[in-house]
Amino acid sequence: SYELTQAPSVSVSPGQTARITCSGDALPKKFAYWYQQKSGQAPVLVIYEDIKRPSGIPERFSGSSSGTMATLTISGAQVEDEADYYCYSAVIASSGNYQGVFGGGTKLTVL
Amino acid sequence: EVQLVESGGGLVQPGGSLRLSCAASGFNFRNFAMTWVRQAPGKGLEWVSSISGSDYTTYYADSVKGRFTISRDNSKNTLNLFISSLRVDDTAIYHCAKGGGIAAPGYMDVWGQGTTVSVSS
Numbered sequence: 001s002y003e004l005t006q007a008p009s010v011s012v013s014p015g016q017t018a019r020i021t022c023s024g025d026a027l028p029k030k031f032a033y034w035y036q037q038k039s040g041q042a043p044v045l046v047i048y049e050d051i052k053r054p055s056g057i058p059e060r061f062s063g064s065s066s067g068t069m070a071t072l073t074i075s076g077a078q079v080e081d082e083a084d085y086y087c088y089s090a091v092i093a094s095s096g097n098y099q100g101v102f103g104g105g106t107k108l109t110v111l
Numbered sequence: 112e113v114q115l116v117e118s119g120g121g122l123v124q125p126g127g128s129l130r131l132s133c134a135a136s137g138f139n140f141r142n143f144a145m146t147w148v149r150q151a152p153g154k155g156l157e158w159v160s161s162i163s164g165s166d167y168t169t170y171y172a173d174s175v176k177g178r179f180t181i182s183r184d185n186s187k188n189t190l191n192l193f194i195s196s197l198r199v200d201d202t203a204i205y206h207c208a209k210g211g212g213i214a215a216p217g218y219m220d221v222w223g224q225g226t227t228v229s230v231s232s
Contacts, residue, residue, distance in 0.1 A: 042225065088156075
């Protein structure tokens, strides 16, 4: 089955830049999406179509994609950004049907 | 304001079945794909199934194909997931999510808080 690969954890100090990566063979042709999930809460979309930011998401969140890797960057990370972050894409599975796929998630620690 | 409220979760024995529902409001329901995503205790997100907004095309994860059935009632702004032949590893919070467009599976831009399904003997 298709996979998106994320590092399990990233740690930064407040004010530093956090970069969370997601790799997958389909990413050169498929958009990546990023979700933030704080403890006990539902996920929130923070980046869509590789680089777009939904209304209400702080400008410090940005996305990029190059080749088989998509990156979520949090410039000047704040304590309230501490959360699990998941990348997502919709891909054609080996069965020939579209499926949604999440990366395994990256736990961001800001302290 | 977009709102998604799931219901129908509970404790069920292995091999049993449940019908999950999601009541949607605050947007033109028929114009958007809808998706179910689950999260097992302490684990990551898992895409389960999506349905398109207009022609009701459905998509399923390999892990649930043949056991789960997604459906929608555009007249009642309701999304459903019938889950059967339940296994212990189906234990999870099941989230309903609104699609970013009409085509499925697409992506999800707003999520509900979820309903909990526990499978145990």
